[in-house]
Amino acid sequence: MSRLIVVSNRVNPPADKGVGTAGGLAMALSAALREDKGLWFGWSGETVETYSGQMSMQVVGGVTVALLDLEEQDREEYYNGYANRTLWPLFHYRTDLVNYERSFDEGYERVNTRFAETLLPLIGPDDVIWVQDYHLIPLGRELRKRGVKNRIGFFLHIPWPARRVLNTLPRHAELVESMFAYDLIGFQTEDDSEAFNDYVMHDMGAEVFADGVVRAHGQTTRVKAFPIGIDADDFAATLKSDKAQDYRQRMLKSQVGRKMILGVDRLDYSKGLEERFAAYETLLDKYPDLQTQVFMLQIATRSRDAVDAYQDLRERLDTISGQINGAYATVEWVPLRYVNRPYRRDELAGIYASAHVGLVTPLRDGMNLVAKEYVAAQPPEDPGVLVLSEFAGAAEQMKEALIVNPMSREDVAEAIRKGLSMPLKERKARWELLMDKVQKSDVSRWRDDFVSLLKAPITPERPKVVPMASAQKIQSTVA
Numbered sequence: 001m002s003r004l005i006v007v008s009n010r011v012n013p014p015a016d017k018g019v020g021t022a023g024g025l026a027m028a029l030s031a032a033l034r035e036d037k038g039l040w041f042g043w044s045g046e047t048v049e050t051y052s053g054q055m056s057m058q059v060v061g062g063v064t065v066a067l068l069d070l071e072e073q074d075r076e077e078y079y080n081g082y083a084n085r086t087l088w089p090l091f092h093y094r095t096d097l098v099n100y101e102r103s104f105d106e107g108y109e110r111v112n113t114r115f116a117e118t119l120l121p122l123i124g125p126d127d128v129i130w131v132q133d134y135h136l137i138p139l140g141r142e143l144r145k146r147g148v149k150n151r152i153g154f155f156l157h158i159p160w161p162a163r164r165v166l167n168t169l170p171r172h173a174e175l176v177e178s179m180f181a182y183d184l185i186g187f188q189t190e191d192d193s194e195a196f197n198d199y200v201m202h203d204m205g206a207e208v209f210a211d212g213v214v215r216a217h218g219q220t221t222r223v224k225a226f227p228i229g230i231d232a233d234d235f236a237a238t239l240k241s242d243k244a245q246d247y248r249q250r251m252l253k254s255q256v257g258r259k260m261i262l263g264v265d266r267l268d269y270s271k272g273l274e275e276r277f278a279a280y281e282t283l284l285d286k287y288p289d290l291q292t293q294v295f296m297l298q299i300a301t302r303s304r305d306a307v308d309a310y311q312d313l314r315e316r317l318d319t320i321s322g323q324i325n326g327a328y329a330t331v332e333w334v335p336l337r338y339v340n341r342p343y344r345r346d347e348l349a350g351i352y353a354s355a356h357v358g359l360v361t362p363l364r365d366g367m368n369l370v371a372k373e374y375v376a377a378q379p380p381e382d383p384g385v386l387v388l389s390e391f392a393g394a395a396e397q398m399k400e401a402l403i404v405n406p407m408s409r410e411d412v413a414e415a416i417r418k419g420l421s422m423p424l425k426e427r428k429a430r431w432e433l434l435m436d437k438v439q440k441s442d443v444s445r446w447r448d449d450f451v452s453l454l455k456a457p458i459t460p461e462r463p464k465v466v467p468m469a470s471a472q473k474i475q476s477t478v479a
């Protein structure tokens with residue numbers, strides 16, 4: 001029987017759907033595997049003195065998981081190093097924050113080899129293997145080296161950078177070449193797929209075919225955008241729960257008639273939090289009549305504390321939030337509620353539902369599930385307004401949001417103001433279109449679309465797409 005095997009860096013299915021505080025990727029994957037007899041393989045998050053390659057198997061939240069312990073050196077070089085100090089900033093266009101060391105590269109290769117060796121005995125002849133995200137780009141190649149003939153797919157949850165940005169990574173060619181071990185490579189957006197094709201055509205002399213088939217150096221793969229979504233049914237059920245409704249009421253009460261502008265993010269420099277605070281300050285400065293009439297709630301849960309750039313960001317945000325409150329607060333009104341503790345999913349659903357404006361302004365983001373959760377939580381009779389960065393993958397789909405350039409504090413401030421004063425009729429019209437997309441393009445659809453194309457054979461010889469520098473060229477050739 002054909003089984004789905006999902007492989008990702010961390011394996012953390014939520015034990016209880018409502019209570020979990022797991023991130024976007026974890027929620028999406030557990031939703032995808034729950035109904036399946038699938039297996040989820042990855043790092044336990046624990047380290048041992050000496051790596052043994054031993055796994056522990058268990059069932060968590062209805063999902064069978066196989067966990068591998070790594071060594072402290074692996075954590076430093078592979079996870080805190082190459083994954084989060086090299087690839088993450090680079091793929092989010094923060095070349096200023098990229099830290100590259102040869103030892104990171106070696107640790108990354110070593111852990112990908114360890115993953116391949118440990119996973120190998122678990123793979124049945126008909127299993128379909130789906131590798132997740134930037135931590136494990138070379139895993140497909142390592143599995144192939146060990147004789148795995150199964151279908152293997154790869155999905156990148158973060159943006160794929162422009163060619164000249166990727167060129168700044170030492171040994172970029174080797175990294176990209178390793179991806180040709182996959183039968184299917186999935187990206188979040190058309191933009192990302194096109195950036196990948198641009199790289200392989202220019203730097204590898206690859207041929208790109210109209211149906212996404214890509215051929216280089218005698219190897220063939222297929223490239224396509226699969227925008228990830230939320231588990232819409234599960235979210236709707238969570239939203240209806242007593243806890244969520246109770247939280248919504250509590251939030252409405254604490255608003256005392258003021259309108260709430262909400263941000264919910266991992267505390268990460270890609271999320272544009274400093275720029276968002278600056279935009280909010282501009283709003284208060286430019287429109288004094290809004291002071292005391294609105295407030296902003298920013299939930300920013302701590303993340304990757306071991307990496308310096310994250311500690312620096314936290315310190316800067318503490319300072320900026322203090323400055324805003326110091327400058328504008330009155331004895332009765334605090335303009336910015338800045339919160340670092342995580343909330344339960346049901347609590348979060350209630351908080352989303354009570355917000356008049358959802359502010360999602362990353363500088364770069366693969367997709368951004370918060371944008372979709374905010375829309376899904378809105379009361380149909382009185383929905384709030386989503387303000388969304390043009391650099392979130394979600395903007396490719398969610399065009400009815402107020403789309404902004406997060407680098408412009410004036411643009412963002414104007415969009416917040418427009419959102420706060422938008423007439424009900426327009427809010428409803430925009431929300432209905434957005435909600436339809438959030439429901440249709442949900443996580444099950446993402447999983448089904450990816451896995452069914454992964455299983456489909458690649459049929460050779462399609463009309464060739466001419467090398468291009470931009471999206472339009474590919475599309476017009478296909479059309």
Ligand code: GDG
Nearest residue numbers: 020021023024025157342343344345365366367368369370
């Ligand atoms: C990566 C990509 C892509 C946040 N605070 C709390 C909490 N969260 C949850 C949100 C949402 C998730 O974390 C964040 O997901 P995002 O998609 O916004 O961002 P990343 O974590 O960076 O995820 C991203 C995603 O992978 C999936 O492909 O969209 O672009 O960067 O679900 O609700 N959840 C709870 N408490 C919190 O305080 N329970």
